[in-house]
Amino acid sequence: MNALEVHDLSFAYGARQALSAVSFSLAPGRFAALLGPNGAGKSTLIALLTRLYDLQTGDIRVGDHSLRDAPRAALKQLGVVFQQSTLDLDLSVEQNLRYQAALHGLSRRQTDLRVEAELARQSLTERRREKVRELNGGHRRRVEIARALLHEPRLLLLDEASVGLDPASRLALNQHVRSLCLDQGISVLWTTHLLDEVQADDALMILHQGRLVASGQVDALIQAQGGDLGSVFARLTRPTATGAAA
Incomplete structure (x- = not known):
């Protein structure tokens, strides 16, 4: 398929x-x-x-x-990363991911597991508590990719x-x-x-x-x-x- x-x-x-x-x-x-x-x-x-x-x-x-x-x-x-960023700059990396997980209706356990997995996959674990506005462009894109993959498309x-x-x-x-x-x-x-x-x-x-x-x-x-x-x-x-x- x-x-x-x-x-x-x-x-x-x-x-x-x-x-x-x-x-x-x-x-x-x-x-x-x-x-x-x-x-x-x-x-x-x-x-x-x-x-x-x-x-x-x-x-x-x-x-x-x-x-x-x-x-x-x-x-x-389908997971999507648009040309124009839609991240909330005043939320942390992890908060942006958890907000997206809630939009997809993931349970708390699913959210915990998938957020941890995506932070690790995108090499963002150490930046999880940083506000998005503090990140450079490349790391912001990685946050958007992590967010797009949370629901396992x-x-x-x-x-x-x-x-x-x-x-x-x-x-x-x-x-x-x-x-x-x-x-x-x-x-x-x-x-x-x-x-x-x-x-x-x-x-x-x-x-x-x-x-x-x-x-x-x-x-x-x-x-x-x-x-x-x-x-x-x-x-x-x-x-x-x-x-x-x-």
Whole structure:
């Protein structure tokens, strides 16, 4: 069973088409990158995956649940780190996690166990009592990842999670998330417009003007298209007269 299936997904803002017949799947335990220039339609896709927008055409399945027919069950299998942080800066690391656990309806025992596990997994145990505003950008992102994993989802979605981080922190975050795939079997969908966050053995989807213009393993796409990832990306996302995106 795939961790994520997007089938024939289309979405329009009035007369403006933002997504057109987008389909792809993500296997369990894989790191997949969704790559696209600004305005490609990534934000609209993320809004649909997280049900900030209702589906118009097509369907999304998280695990064995349809977001259209069983949204609550589907969303329980999804953890999300949005581009803009939603942490409470005046609460401690642990308080942010416990508040999220309460929103998911976890029991006190479940909360205690999972908070301890995530603090350890994200190397945050010694920072548990620090207020979030005292942390640097990279550690704040780790708190958000810990929070997103508290309810043990199958799929972790990170929307431009490295925005605003310095190069060393970006690299550390990217490597850390990849380790979650290897060590925990979590599937990851990482959206970005930065080519250096993508590796040769990643699953890759390239979105341009609301359409999926390429899908497959990075090295296979490079071999088929010729050149390197930069030239492939530039060729597939060359501006055209008709654009649709958000």
